[in-house]
Amino acid sequence: MEQQLGFVAQWESRKFGKFSEVVIEYGQKRSAYDHSVFFKQSTAGCILFVVYVDDIVITDSDSSDINMLKAFLGTRFQTKELGPLKYFLGKYAQDLLDETDLAEAKPGDAPMIPNVKLGAEDENVFVDADKYRSVLGKLNYLTITQPDIAFPISIVSHFMLSPRTSHWDVVTHILRYLKGSPGRRILYKDRGHCRVEGFSNTDWTGSLVDRCSTTGYYVFVGGNLVSWKSKKQSVVARSSAESEYWAMAQIFTLPLIQYFMREQSI
Template sequence: MFGDYIKPFTGSSKPLGPGSNSSAITKLIYDLSQEFAVKDLGDLKYFLGVEAIQVADGLILSQSRYVTNLLQRTNMHPAKPISSPMSSTQQLSLFTGPPCADPSLYRSIVDALQYLSLTRPDISFSVSKACQFMHKPTDVHWTAVKRILRYLKFIIDFGLLLRPNSSLQLSIYSNADWAGCLDDRKSTSGYCIFLGYNLVSWSSKKEPTVAHSSTKAEYQAVAHATT
């Protein structure tokens, strides 16, 4: 689904310049400096764990360094990579498996994965699932988290591609997993929002109420995306 919008960075960066209208940029910086302490540091390279890589066809937002640090922190850097973040047949529950040996580590890593989903929409669903067991994680849940880390090793050089385009059309796609939670039978809904060709917003979360039919679950997903 995200194949055209998440791509690996394999070549050298190619600066695109400061913009198409340097005088407008200079004026904007000047106007901002009248209200705030502003310093022009040049082209954006790295900010809050997100690397901005200018390439010929746009800008790639990557957190590869963040992933590397996360793999080293969890001793998962020698693990075998895997091509999917979650098994399509696995259904997690509060009552499967013995308690996690280190719940604090589980919560810390899942928190880090939440931040990583800023540029990795493809892990949003699996991370959302892992978040549902923060209060009482088990070894099964920890294994699911380690699978996400193995997947991140598989796509460590990937990032979110943003391309210049003249279209301001919003396109929204939504879906729902009806009664997917084994514990409370609530559905999981998700959406993707594109501005022109660019993926600009996405979400995957459990719906707050129980849907009595797949149609109602889909309507809730549509309402959430539209909002």
């Protein structure tokens, strides 16, 4: 029997609803601005609880609060302790290099060669389009922890339907760059303030395919990078100023972060 569309989504929604009830029963509050985030204020600080599909991330300044929450969840659900976050900080990229036979390749110095322009009708069609899409999907997942590859990933993702060898060359360049920096991390520290700041830029009419611009933005909280994205604009800007305005308008995470910080009494 063929499964109806939406069946899985409905089942996942019910499962998350039950999970939310249990977490709230423990004393956690669900964020009004991101329903996958739960929090609880304590004398030691704030315990944050984030759900992503079937994975859970818990953070707090007091390890005893974390242990109590994990013990409580263990009495209500079947859970598996995976330890401190580390897979994205090197191991994931190494597995991807092994999969693409680039583990022994020469490391790259930059995620993308400057001023490279890619077209949809470049010569030499890449013979394994499924491999191209698979690797791009995994690289896109890696941008969660690697903002430096967000822009080149955004560019080569435009050619998923019919990739060319020139597009694959850019993908391998990104992979070789990752080989040169498998454990590169973002440094977070107390910089003496909690200001929320956003920065954006755009390459006006940078696409050879439709002349659309690509936006890139970064958001900092207290001088620490917390959000980033690179995405092609949906319209053709008639001037560089219009392109920049579109870029600024896409930083929609700024007010959400500000509301979230107020919710946490930060």
